[in-house]
Amino acid sequence: MAREREGAERRSRGLAPFGTVPATTSARMSAQKRTNTTPEMLLRKQLHAKGLRYRVNMPIPGLPRRRADITFTRAKLAVFVDGCFWHRCPTHATDPATRGEWWRQKLDGNVARDRETDEHLRRLGWSVLRFWEHEDMEQAARVVAAAVSRSDR
Incomplete structure (x- = not known):
């Protein structure tokens, strides 16, 4: 539960949850x-x-x-x-x-x-x-x- 809350908090600040790729990197990779x-x-x-x-x-x-x-x-x-x-x-x-x-x-x-x-x-x-x-x-x-x-x- 705490990890989910931490992930939601990171997302609200524009950061990726731990163990995932930042949104900008994901967008670049998807565009390849x-x-x-x-x-x-x-x-x-x-x-x-x-x-x-x-x-x-x-x-x-x-x-x-x-x-x-x-x-x-x-x-x-x-x-x-x-x-x-x-x-x-x-x-x-x-x-x-x-x-x-x-x-x-x-x-x-x-x-x-x-x-x-x-x-x-x-x-x-x-x-x-x-x-x-x-x-x-x-x-x-x-x-x-x-x-x-x-x-x-």
């Missing part, structure tokens, strides 16, 4: 694009130019609230374009100074969820390709096209 990011659109454009057709933002079977950026259902190939910040790119990852422990847990959880998703798809017989947002999307399209081509044999 989840689909149709610039790198993803560049990759899709390259794939389309190569004559490849695919599904976008397809739900992953058996994993609620998870989606693949690009899928080739006949080839059973899932493609992800990961953002450097959100998925902890080894080259560009940064650690926010404010609320460092909360962010560490959040970002480590994203990476763990990525690995779990990859493993789940592989158990279902799918191949998984992941590219960082900073990678050359023309080269990524060549890698994807080769994987699709191999599956057609």
